Amino acid sequence: MDLKDIVRAIKRLSPLSPSATRLLALLQSPDSDFEQVARIVEYDGALTANVLKVVNAPAFGLGHHVTSVSRAVSFLGEKMIAGIAIASCAPEVYNSELEGYAAQRGQLWQHSLLTAIASREIAGHSTRELRPEEAFTGGILHDIGKSVLSQYLAGETLTLMKAMESRAVQDFVEAERLALETDHSEAGMVLGLHWNLPEELLAVVRHHHDPGKAPEEHRALVYCVHLGDAMAQMHGVGTGADTLQYELAPETGDYFNIDEDTFQSIFMDVRLEFEKSRASFLG
Ligand SMILES: [Fe+2]
Numbered sequence: 430m431d432l433k434d435i436v437r438a439i440k441r442l443s444p445l446s447p448s449a450t451r452l453l454a455l456l457q458s459p460d461s462d463f464e465q466v467a468r469i470v471e472y473d474g475a476l477t478a479n480v481l482k483v484v485n486a487p488a489f490g491l492g493h494h495v496t497s498v499s500r501a502v503s504f505l506g507e508k509m510i511a512g513i514a515i516a517s518c519a520p521e522v523y524n525s526e527l528e529g530y531a532a533q534r535g536q537l538w539q540h541s542l543l544t545a546i547a548s549r550e551i552a553g554h555s556t557r558e559l560r561p562e563e564a565f566t567g568g569i570l571h572d573i574g575k576s577v578l579s580q581y582l583a584g585e586t587l588t589l590m591k592a593m594e595s596r597a598v599q600d601f602v603e604a605e606r607l608a609l610e611t612d613h614s615e616a617g618m619v620l621g622l623h624w625n626l627p628e629e630l631l632a633v634v635r636h637h638h639d640p641g642k643a644p645e646e647h648r649a650l651v652y653c654v655h656l657g658d659a660m661a662q663m664h665g666v667g668t669g670a671d672t673l674q675y676e677l678a679p680e681t682g683d684y685f686n687i688d689e690d691t692f693q694s695i696f697m698d699v700r701l702e703f704e705k706s707r708a709s710f711l712g
């Protein structure tokens with residue numbers, strides 16, 4: 430397997446839509462405001478439709494119909510708007526069948542959405558300062574590399590699963606490296622650079638399976654998505670062959686104030702919200 434082939438394949442993927450790119454860039458500047466975000470959304474008809482669909486989903490329980498983009502933006506938050514923009518302009522990433530992971534069409538999207546909801550809830554219990562919307566976007570993006578690796582893993586999935594079973598490898602990341610000399614976090618990083626993602630989101634994509642190696646300033650966010658990812662898999666919402674085939678970093682607990690009861694209640698809440706919003710999100 431030649432790594433250059435993978436990088437070339439990534440560069441052939443469409444870039445993010447102009448509105449998604451502008452939203453992400455805007456969010457990096459400290460003085461962005463709701464009005465600027467709303468204006469970008471309003472100029473993109475498809476994005477407007479998706480944003481209104483999300484804000485009016487039963488999961489948010491608004492009880493009345495929101496028709497104005499600026500109200501939707503102030504309600505959902507800027508990072509979540511960016512998440513919606515990313516997902517709706519990259520169907521080849523989120524909505525394709527992941528043959529190499531034995532995952533069906535849409536499974537990556539569901540796993541990403543559940544990870545995003547879980548990460549957002551967990552962020553509220555962090556011992557460090559974390560923005561819940563940032564955790565949500567990180568959850569949406571963390572596994573983008575799978576869409577790329579999938580085609581190269583196809584045909585090797587059974588071998589990888591056997592390697593897991595016989596404990597020849599420790600986790601699925603190691604199995605990917607064994608087969609392809611790279612893994613979905615590294616491929617995701619290349620795609621993330623192609624998409625011009627901001628640094629903190631690149632850190633999530635690159636290190637969500639080894640959060641201790643993330644740059645210090647983004648580490649708490651990466652641990653948050655790491656735990657959100659694990660929670661999504663515990664719900665049985667993974668991407669096929671690799672579900673529950675990763676280790677939870679033992680020091681994860683140091684980053685959160687979560688006892689067993691709290692964990693249970695987050696676990697239940699996250700599931701409820703996921704069930705209500707999954708159909709309405711991408712449509
Ligand atoms: Fe992953």
Ligand SMILES: [Fe+2]
Pocket residue numbers: 540544571572658
């Ligand atoms: Fe994941």
